[in-house]
Amino acid sequence: MRHDVIVVGGSYAGMAAALQLARARRPVLVIDAGLRRNRFAGASHGFLSQDGQAPAAIAETCRAQLMAYPSVDWINGQVESARGQDDSFSVTLSTGEEQHARRLILATGVTDTLPDIPGLRERWGRSVFMCPYCDGYELEQAPLGVLASCDTAFHMAMLIADWGPTTLFVNDACTLDAEQEAALSRRGVALETALVTAITGDRATVHLRDGRAIPVAGLFVAPRTEGSALATHLGCEMEESPTGSFITTDSKKETTQPGIFACGDVARASGSVSMAVGDGALAGISAHQSLIFR
Numbered sequence: 136m137r138h139d140v141i142v143v144g145g146s147y148a149g150m151a152a153a154l155q156l157a158r159a160r161r162p163v164l165v166i167d168a169g170l171r172r173n174r175f176a177g178a179s180h181g182f183l184s185q186d187g188q189a190p191a192a193i194a195e196t197c198r199a200q201l202m203a204y205p206s207v208d209w210i211n212g213q214v215e216s217a218r219g220q221d222d223s224f225s226v227t228l229s230t231g232e233e234q235h236a237r238r239l240i241l242a243t244g245v246t247d248t249l250p251d252i253p254g255l256r257e258r259w260g261r262s263v264f265m266c267p268y269c270d271g272y273e274l275e276q277a278p279l280g281v282l283a284s285c286d287t288a289f290h291m292a293m294l295i296a297d298w299g300p301t302t303l304f305v306n307d308a309c310t311l312d313a314e315q316e317a318a319l320s321r322r323g324v325a326l327e328t329a330l331v332t333a334i335t336g337d338r339a340t341v342h343l344r345d346g347r348a349i350p351v352a353g354l355f356v357a358p359r360t361e362g363s364a365l366a367t368h369l370g371c372e373m374e375e376s377p378t379g380s381f382i383t384t385d386s387k388k389e390t391t392q393p394g395i396f397a398c399g400d401v402a403r404a405s406g407s408v409s410m411a412v413g414d415g416a417l418a419g420i421s422a423h424q425s426l427i428f429r
C-alpha cells in the first residue's frame with residue numbers, strides 16, 4: 136500500500152489533517168474535487184492571520200505549504216465510492232482509478248441549498264450570508280434582514296441585532312411563540328410576516344407578496360446542508376441538526392467506524408474556516424497515532 140492515509144476533500148480541514156501526517160513523514164494522499172464551500176465569497180473573515188483574504192488565496196497558500204512535504208501526493212478529482220475496514224480501505228475516483236490506504240479521513244464539507252426565492256442564490260456570499268461572525272462586521276451597522284428557513288431563525292435574528300437594526304422575514308418558515316416574540320422585540324427586531332417573493336438590487340431588496348419592498352444591506356439565511364454520501368455508505372453514524380445531518384465523531388475526530396476519521400463542516404453542526412482547520416489538525420494527529428497504537 137503506497138499511502139498510510141487518504142484524505143478525501145482537500146480544503147481547509149483536509150489540508151490541516153494532511154499537514155500533521157506530512158510532518159510525521161507519513162505517506163498521505165489528498166483527493167479533492169475543488170468545490171470549497173466559501174468559493175462564492177470575495178473575502179474570508181475571522182481566521183487568525185488571514186482575516187480579509189480571498190478564500191482561494193488562503194487555500195493556495197495552504198496547498199503550497201503542504202505540497203512542500205515530499206510524502207504528500209495530491210489528486211484533483213472526485214471520489215465516487217469508498218469501502219473497506221480499518222487497515223484496508225479503497226476509494227474509487229470518477230475516472231475509475233482506485234487508491235488504497237490504512238486509514239481514511241473524510242473532509243468533504245457540505246453543500247448548501249437555499250430557499251427557492253428568485254434572486255437569492257445569485258447574491259450568496261455577496262449580500263446574502265449565513266454567518267454574522269464571517270460577514271456581519273463589514274455591513275457597517277446598516278439595516279439587515281434574516282430570512283427564515285427553519286426555526287433557527289429566532290436564534291439568528293436575536294444575534295444579528297448586534298450587527299445592525301434587524302428585520303426577521305418569517306416567510307411561513309418558522310414559528311414563534313409569545314415569549315420569543317417578546318425577546319425579539321426587546322432586541323429591537325422587526326417582524327415581517329408577508330411572504331417573500333424575490334430579492335433584487337445591488338445589495339438585497341426584499342420584495343413581499345403585498346407589494347412592499349424592504350432594502351437591507353445584508354440578508355442572513357440558514358441554508359439546508361448536505362454532506363457527502365460516502366460516510367453513510369461506509370456505515371458511519373450520523374447526527375441531525377436543524378439544518379441537516381453531520382458525521383458523528385468522538386473527541387479524537389474518529390467516526391463510529393474504526394479507522395475512519397472526519398473533520399470540518401461534514402462532521403459538525405455548523406462550522407467556519409478556523410474550526411475546520413482545528414478539527415483537521417486533530418483528525419490528522421489522531422489518524423497518525425492510530426497507526427502506531429493499535
Ligand SMILES: Cc1cc2nc3c(=O)[nH]c(=O)nc-3n(C[C@H](O)[C@H](O)[C@H](O)COP(=O)(O)OP(=O)(O)OC[C@H]3O[C@@H](n4cnc5c(N)ncnc54)[C@H](O)[C@@H]3O)c2cc1C
Nearest residue numbers: 144146148168169170172173180214244269399400407408
Ligand atoms: C458564502 C460563504 C461564506 C463563508 N465565509 C466564511 C468566512 O468569512 N469565514 C469563515 O471562517 N468561514 C466562512 N464560511 C464557512 C467556510 O466556508 C466553511 O466552514 C469551510 O469551508 C469548511 O471547510 P471544510 O474543509 O470542512 O470544507 P470545504 O471548504 O467545503 O471543502 C470540502 C472539499 O472537499 C471536496 N470534496 C467533497 N466531496 C468530495 C469527494 N467525494 N471527492 C473529492 N473531494 C470532495 C470539495 O470539493 C471541497 O474542495 C463561509 C461559507 C459560505 C457558504
